[in-house]
Amino acid sequence: MDTYILTLIRDNQEEIVNRWLEEVRSVSKDKSLRVVSDQLFLNISREFIHLIINNIEITNDNLTNALDDFSEKIIKLGWPLSFVTEGLQLFRGIALDWLIEREVEASGQLNAMKKVNEWIDPIVNHMVSTYSGSWEHTVALQKVALQELSAPLIPVFDKITIMPLIGTIDTDRAKKIMENLLSGVVKHRSEVVLIDITGVPVVDTMVAHHIIQAAEAVRLVGTKCLLVGIRPEIAQTIVNLGIDLSHIITKNSLKKGLEEALLLTDKKIVSAIMGEKQNENSYS
Known part of the structure; x- marks a missing residue:
């Protein structure tokens, strides 16, 4: 300067x-x-x-x-x-x-x-x-x-895992869901995996197609797949689109899905008090 x-x-x-x-x-x-x-x-x-x-x-x-x-x-x-x-x-x-x-x-x-x-x-x-x-x-x-964080697989019970999905599912995320599902069920030795779509705002043909593919891939490695969180409006959309989910177990809530998963793995939840009474009766 x-x-x-x-x-x-x-x-x-x-x-x-x-x-x-x-x-x-x-x-x-x-x-x-x-x-x-x-x-x-x-x-x-x-x-x-x-x-x-x-x-x-x-x-x-x-x-x-x-x-x-x-x-x-x-x-x-x-x-x-x-x-x-x-x-x-x-x-x-x-x-x-x-x-x-x-x-x-x-x-x-x-x-x-x-x-x-x-x-x-x-x-x-x-x-x-x-x-x-x-x-x-x-x-x-x-x-x-x-x-x-977009597709976490969470073990909740022995041989039972959950994948909660929140937000829009696009092609890239669908690939991540597939990868996490396949690697996760093998890692956790899952017999049943629940895909929870409660937080998915829209289920259209593409989203349903990705979910069906994921469920089919999981079935091929020996794991049952449950689709939970199906709200009435999503159920109506699936019917109107003519999407066939007959080969996939569906439930309207995560609670009901867990109950089904426990049945499929020969498990049940009992209260500690009830368990103690049963033990007492067995000794009497």
């Missing part, structure tokens, strides 16, 4: 900072920043603006490292990208206005604008790139986590 402009900015950076802080408060009205204390907002804002000013002459590598550290901090705080970009654009305008107010000669105003843009643009680009990479990484992790 031009030595004269650089000197002006460095010698008067506190005045520029204060002017920027006044302007940037309007940007901070975003609801995601309202939970931040005034002192924390002030401290981070000052760190942000001093980072911009103090890194005019440092090497690209050092600037990159400093921006990475700062970006990581404000991303963890949950500050939106709009705050960062609007803040930088405000600073660009303030810096140019301030230089013009200091009577930078007309012939030098264009040069000042060029130099300020060369100074601010790489910072804007880097911050946007860092934010984008961070959010993409976060979304990827969330997607993996959702996939892991």
